Amino acid sequence: MAFLEVNNLYKSFGNAQILKGVSFQMDKGEVFSIIGSSGNGKTTLLRCLNFLETIDRGSITVNGNVILDAENGITTPHLTNRLTFGMVFQNFNLFPQYTALKNVTLAMDLNAKNRLKEQNLTSRQRKSLLKEVCQTNEETAKNLLKRVGLEEKMQHYPCQLSGGQQQRVAIARALALAPDILCFDEPTSALDPELTGEVLKVIKDLRDEGRTMLIVTHEMEFAKHVSDKIIFMADGVIEEMGAPEQVFDSPRSEKTRSFLMKAKE
Amino acid sequence: MDFITVTQSLFEGFAVTCLLFVFTLLFSLPLGFLISFCTMSKIKPIKAVFKVLVWIIRGVPLMLQLFIVYYLPGMLSPTGINPFGKIDNYLYFNYGIDNGGALIATLIAFVINYAAYFSEIFRGGIEAIPKGQYEAGQVLGLTKSQVFSKIVLMQVVKHIIPPISNEVITLVKDTALARVIGVIEIIKVADMFASKAIIWPLFYAGAFYLLFVGLLTVLFNYIEKKLSYYKV
Ligand SMILES: Nc1ncnc2c1ncn2[C@@H]1O[C@H](COP(=O)(O)OP(=O)(O)OP(=O)(O)O)[C@@H](O)[C@H]1O
Ligand SMILES: [Mg+2]
Numbered sequence: 001m002a003f004l005e006v007n008n009l010y011k012s013f014g015n016a017q018i019l020k021g022v023s024f025q026m027d028k029g030e031v032f033s034i035i036g037s038s039g040n041g042k043t044t045l046l047r048c049l050n051f052l053e054t055i056d057r058g059s060i061t062v063n064g065n066v067i068l069d070a071e072n073g074i075t076t077p078h079l080t081n082r083l084t085f086g087m088v089f090q091n092f093n094l095f096p097q098y099t100a101l102k103n104v105t106l107a108m109d110l111n112a113k114n115r116l117k118e119q120n121l122t123s124r125q126r127k128s129l130l131k132e133v134c135q136t137n138e139e140t141a142k143n144l145l146k147r148v149g150l151e152e153k154m155q156h157y158p159c160q161l162s163g164g165q166q167q168r169v170a171i172a173r174a175l176a177l178a179p180d181i182l183c184f185d186e187p188t189s190a191l192d193p194e195l196t197g198e199v200l201k202v203i204k205d206l207r208d209e210g211r212t213m214l215i216v217t218h219e220m221e222f223a224k225h226v227s228d229k230i231i232f233m234a235d236g237v238i239e240e241m242g243a244p245e246q247v248f249d250s251p252r253s254e255k256t257r258s259f260l261m262k263a264k265e
Numbered sequence: 266m267d268f269i270t271v272t273q274s275l276f277e278g279f280a281v282t283c284l285l286f287v288f289t290l291l292f293s294l295p296l297g298f299l300i301s302f303c304t305m306s307k308i309k310p311i312k313a314v315f316k317v318l319v320w321i322i323r324g325v326p327l328m329l330q331l332f333i334v335y336y337l338p339g340m341l342s343p344t345g346i347n348p349f350g351k352i353d354n355y356l357y358f359n360y361g362i363d364n365g366g367a368l369i370a371t372l373i374a375f376v377i378n379y380a381a382y383f384s385e386i387f388r389g390g391i392e393a394i395p396k397g398q399y400e401a402g403q404v405l406g407l408t409k410s411q412v413f414s415k416i417v418l419m420q421v422v423k424h425i426i427p428p429i430s431n432e433v434i435t436l437v438k439d440t441a442l443a444r445v446i447g448v449i450e451i452i453k454v455a456d457m458f459a460s461k462a463i464i465w466p467l468f469y470a471g472a473f474y475l476l477f478v479g480l481l482t483v484l485f486n487y488i489e490k491k492l493s494y495y496k497v
Contacts (some may be wrong), residue, residue: 018278050404083406093401096495097419106415107405114408159496 003028003212004181009058010070011041011048018044020236022058023083023195026181026229029210033223033244036233037259042216043090045233046183049214050087051077062180083111086179090186092166094158101154104176109134111177137176144172148202164195168202175206182206184215197202200226220263224248232256271458280472281368285440285450289375290433296376297383304388314383322381327374328442334374335367335446364447370480371443375436382432390425393418400463423492430485434478 002025012021018041026032035129036041047053049060054076059069067081068074075083077203094103112133132258145154148168167187174182182205188196200222206213207226218224224232224246230247232240232255240253251257301313322330339347349366355367394417400410444453455470 052400085404087404089401091396091397093395093397095398095401095416096497097423107402107407109413110415111406114406114411149275157495173405 001061002026003030003063004010005059005061006049007059007061009045009048009060010056011044011053012056018236019048019055022047022233022236022238024231024238024241026212026214028063028212030228031207031211031213031215031226032229032231033227034214034231034233035218035220035259035263036239037262040233042233043185046087046185046214046216049181049183050085051082052087060135065071075102083177084180086174086177086182088167088170088174088182088184088187091190092158092163092170094166094169094173096158099155099157100145100150100161100165100172101141101160103158103169104144104173105134105137106175107173108137108141112137141172141176144175145169147205148172149198161193162195163191164198167191167199171202171206181212181214184213184217186218189218218263220248220260232259271469274458275451275456275466275470275473278449278451278470281443281448281450282437282440282473285368285371285375285443285448286298286437288372289379289436289440290374292372293379296380298387300380301387301391302385304384319381319384322378323385327378327439328445330374330378331371331442331446332378335370340406362376364449367443367447370446371448375439375443379432379436384428386425386428387421387472389428390421393424394420420497423495423497426485426489426492430481430489433485434481436490437474437477437481 004026006025007023008023009019010017022041022045024032034045036042038040044053048055055068055070057070059074060067062084065081065084066074067077067084084209094100095106100104109130113130116130116133121129141162142154145151148170148171150165150172153161153169156165160168160215161169167190171187187203188199191199196219200219203213203215204226215223215227225244227244229241230244231238232247232251232253234253234255240247240251240256242252246252247256248260251260299313300319303311304319306312306315306491330400336347339345339350342348347366349370351366352369353366356362398416398420399412402416407415440450441452443450444456451473452467453471454468458464458466
């Protein structure tokens with residue numbers, strides 16, 4: 001059984017059918033890049049995986065756990081499965097009022113608080129436990145920020161950081177919750193060309209560490225380099241999926257070929 | 266009429282002005298917060314009703330609203346007796362407070378009026394927060410209330426401080442309207458001197474407002490500066 005199994009996902013907005021039966025499987029530690037022209041449902045697919053959209057049909061299984069299964073009425077994830085996926089947004093969505101460090105620790109701390117609430121503890125015990133956890137979280141966050149090359153910028157606010165730095169904070173923030181699968185939605189397309197490299201390098205490092213990642217991108221060279229498989233989406237379905245060399249160098253589908261031709265221009 | 270006597274009288278009037286100001290803010294800010302959520306409600310009828318209410322309250326002169334609040338209950342009651350008059354008497358005979366009924370009517374009108382204005386400011390502030398902020402919070406596993414309290418709220422506050430400060434400063438001067446239903450606030454006090462052909466206390470009263478507004482301006486500048494450590 002594959003680590004991630006996406007089965008027959010359907011999603012529509014009003015009358016517009018956007019995802020029309022998307023299925024694929026990923027093993028742990030694999031990196032898939034999703035390519036395709038604008039409006040083909042790439043973002044929608046990632047949003048469905050991250051529960052930002054409710055799927056109409058289909059199922060998602062991770063590591064044998066059924067996360068979503070629309071046919072059996074599971075259209076919102078169980079509490080314990082909410083953090084299965086992580087998401088890095090195109091425009092970062094950092095919290096402007098917090099420092100880089102606090103951006104990373106905030107959700108860790110609040111999640112810890114939520115978990116402690118469910119346990120049977122006196123408020124005294126809860127407070128002291130939470131304090132300990134928050135200290136560990138801060139260490140974790142500092143290490144993550146170091147790893148994305150922002151050791152010097154921990155106390156900076158997002159408005160004091162460049163786009164590339166902001167996106168690296170966002171990556172650290174997503175990593176902090178240890179998602180099984182990390183999703184990126186065009187992580188570099190809001191960046192100036194000279195800043196894309198630093199973000200792509202971080203993603204490459206994550207691949208080398210064995211992270212399971214799904215990356216929507218328009219950076220074809222990067223996708224070719226970093227991915228185990230390429231998913232080409234067209235008209236709400238996976239038109240073609242395969243090893244990068246195969247998809248890029250000898251695409252089977254006519255649609256893939258013409259998309260790649262256009263992308264080269 | 267000597268300066269000391271006038272000053273004393275004006276201070277008595279100014280105390281009423283301050284009382285109106287403080288209690289109006291105290292009640293209208295939270296009420297405005299509630300109304301803003303009603304005007305953003307997903308339940309269509311609630312949204313429609315509150316939008317119309319806000320339109321009416323913002324569309325009718327505050328002075329007229331004072332008259333309506335003060336006179337309408339009496340006109341509608343079968344006995345025809347103005348309840349605020351009763352409150353007046355009650356407060357006067359039991360506590361020696363003058364014009365208590367009119368003061369309460371003024372507070373009711375002001376609270377409703379300012380809540381409507383504040384609700385629109387809150388709505389604007391809340392709607393100015395990009396969807397991505399909520400989504401980032403959601404993806405990070407935060408509950409809806411955590412997203413609001415830890416992520417959205419601070420950003421809303423930063424957005425709304427300038428328009429709120431405008432309204433607050435307007436309120437200082439709007440309190441002078443209360444005299445139309447008999448509240449003896451500072452302008453009314455000064456006017457009572459004027460009716461005895463002593464005009465200068467009217468100008469003197471202006472200094473009270475200026476000083477008060479000056480203090481508020483300093484306070485709001487301080488808050489804005491405190492919040493300027495980040496940009497949205
Ligand atoms: N909330 C929504 N309501 C209505 N339509 C939507 C919504 N979200 C997306 N769509 C539509 O779904 C289609 C697919 O959008 P999506 O963002 O998934 O495309 P994409 O492949 O990510 O494109 P791009 O490369 O431009 O980012 C678009 O036509 C879009 O207009
Ligand atoms: Mg997209």
